[in-house]
Amino acid sequence: MHFLYSFCGIFLFFNTYLSVFSQCISSFPHTQDFQSSDGSWTPNAAGSWVWGNVTKPVINSSGSLCWTNNSLTTGYPANAQVHVTSPCYDFSSLTNPHLSCRVWWETERGWDGVNLQYSTNGGATWTRLGNFGDPVNCLNANWYNANSITWLDVPVANSSGWSGNITPITGSCTNGFGSGGWVLAQKCLPLALAGQPNVIFRFHLGAGSTCQDDGFAFDDFTIQESPIVPDFTYICIGANTLDFTGLANPCATAWSWNFGDPASGASNTSTLQNPSHIFTSGGTFTVTLTATNPCGRSAVIAQVIDVDNCTTLPVDLLGLKAQLAGTSVHLSWQKPSEINAVKHFYIQRSTDEVHFETIATTYSSETYYRDTPPQHSATIFYRLIKVDNDGTYQYSKAAQVRLSEKLPARVFPNPVHQGEPIRLEALAPESYVSVYDMQGRKCMEVISSQNYLEIPTHTFVKGLYWIRIQNGDTPQTLKIQVN
Ligand SMILES: [Ca+2]
Numbered sequence: 189m190h191f192l193y194s195f196c197g198i199f200l201f202f203n204t205y206l207s208v209f210s211q212c213i214s215s216f217p218h219t220q221d222f223q224s225s226d227g228s229w230t231p232n233a234a235g236s237w238v239w240g241n242v243t244k245p246v247i248n249s250s251g252s253l254c255w256t257n258n259s260l261t262t263g264y265p266a267n268a269q270v271h272v273t274s275p276c277y278d279f280s281s282l283t284n285p286h287l288s289c290r291v292w293w294e295t296e297r298g299w300d301g302v303n304l305q306y307s308t309n310g311g312a313t314w315t316r317l318g319n320f321g322d323p324v325n326c327l328n329a330n331w332y333n334a335n336s337i338t339w340l341d342v343p344v345a346n347s348s349g350w351s352g353n354i355t356p357i358t359g360s361c362t363n364g365f366g367s368g369g370w371v372l373a374q375k376c377l378p379l380a381l382a383g384q385p386n387v388i389f390r391f392h393l394g395a396g397s398t399c400q401d402d403g404f405a406f407d408d409f410t411i412q413e414s415p416i417v418p419d420f421t422y423i424c425i426g427a428n429t430l431d432f433t434g435l436a437n438p439c440a441t442a443w444s445w446n447f448g449d450p451a452s453g454a455s456n457t458s459t460l461q462n463p464s465h466i467f468t469s470g471g472t473f474t475v476t477l478t479a480t481n482p483c484g485r486s487a488v489i490a491q492v493i494d495v496d497n498c499t500t501l502p503v504d505l506l507g508l509k510a511q512l513a514g515t516s517v518h519l520s521w522q523k524p525s526e527i528n529a530v531k532h533f534y535i536q537r538s539t540d541e542v543h544f545e546t547i548a549t550t551y552s553s554e555t556y557y558r559d560t561p562p563q564h565s566a567t568i569f570y571r572l573i574k575v576d577n578d579g580t581y582q583y584s585k586a587a588q589v590r591l592s593e594k595l596p597a598r599v600f601p602n603p604v605h606q607g608e609p610i611r612l613e614a615l616a617p618e619s620y621v622s623v624y625d626m627q628g629r630k631c632m633e634v635i636s637s638q639n640y641l642e643i644p645t646h647t648f649v650k651g652l653y654w655i656r657i658q659n660g661d662t663p664q665t666l667k668i669q670v671n
């Protein structure tokens with residue numbers, strides 16, 4: 189009897205140990221999709237939050253089980269202040285924790301809303317996770333869309349959170365800015381949470397006395413060590429000179445290179461994403477890139493690079509020229525002397541002379557290409573890559589062309605007196621100019637051979653006219669008044 193009693197005591201102690209220390213989720217990444225259970229989340233009062241398939245007027249989880257406030261089919265009541273609390277997470281093994289979940293909000297804009305809070309003392313005190321206006325990047329997104337929600341976190345109130353609705357306005361209720369569907373909200377967690385053995389979260393919904401909507405739902409609540417996988421590529425651009433391109437999945441906010449070339453002194457390191465390095469000799473070097481994600485977590489990749497294959501390039505390979513012609517750029521180059529050795533050329537374009545994209549492949553018999561560049565940059569750079577049949581390749585020097593020469597055409601005087609010429613300026617050469625009256629009849633047309641044009645008006649009756657200037661793909665229309 190005495191023996192059995194001791195056994196029970198040990199067993200009870202063991203059970204208590206489990207409930208205090210082992211029920212916190214400690215294996216990451218951890219995703220709770222709520223498909224097989226409520227995930228041990230706890231409403232502050234029975235029915236204040238519910239778990240299941242949501243079929244409210246706006247929020248509809250389409251069969252995916254999740255959590256929502258108050259009811260699976262209707263919205264929140266007046267003066268709701270309700271929350272639902274997660275099970276505990278043990279962050280002992282995490283250095284830069286990250287949280288993501290799918291959220292759907294539908295609350296009266298600016299008055300009612302929801303935010304997420306955390307506690308490391310078992311719920312004695314709570315801290316709001318993040319603020320409206322926090323930086324947005326690959327690991328921080330859709331985190332609050334309102335900075336002052338009147339009835340959220342009462343009595344503090346005016347708190348950051350998610351707020352807004354897609355429901356049409358009724359009466360004096362405010363609307364707009366509802367998520368209108370699931371949105372992936374994600375956030376780097378504060379570094380102070382790393383190593384904490386007991387972290388809990390809660391979603392809190394607060395509402396005023398009038399104008400209620402569906403509220404909020406969340407699903408796929410995920411905690412993980414914040415991800416960062418660096419990588420890099422490189423190309424030879426000159427004697428012992430490589431252009432490096434830093435890559436990181438999902439993204440990086442800081443880069444740190446070591447080219448393994450201490451003889452190069454201070455230039456052995458760089459904090460650019462895409463640096464160049466001139467190696468002090470041929471041979472092999474171990475290049476390392478350390479990339480840091482927005483949550484502050486770093487990872488390193490190293491590659492051994494053989495610089496011997498990177499040799500001097502001709503400084504003026506093929507004499508590449510780029511000339512602006514209207515909205516197009518005409519590229520021309522010389523035919524290489526060893527033409528039979530050439531497989532093809534890549535034509536590349538850049539807006540910064542650093543990052544080039546291939547826009548065409550052309551064959552060795554061709555020495556001409558016409559490009560229509562995007563109009564968002566004042567200067568465009570082009571280069572050729574000559575690829576030989578044996579797989580070797582060379583880069584040309586970049587040729588540049590200034591697009592800012594193509595400013596919008598101007599007209600003056602305007603209004604113009606009948607009989608006085610209209611002068612168009614800043615025309616692209618070979619612009620097609622036509623004039624229409626208010627009835628849409630074409631009054632004249634001409635192709636301008638210069639960057640200006642004078643149009644006589646003695647045959648124009650008084651009234652409004654439209655001047656249409658066409659060159660390339662983007663016509664410009666100007667309105668003039670003849671008095
Ligand atoms: Ca689910």
Ligand SMILES: [Ca+2]
Pocket residue numbers: 296299300395396397398399400
């Ligand atoms: Ca309200």
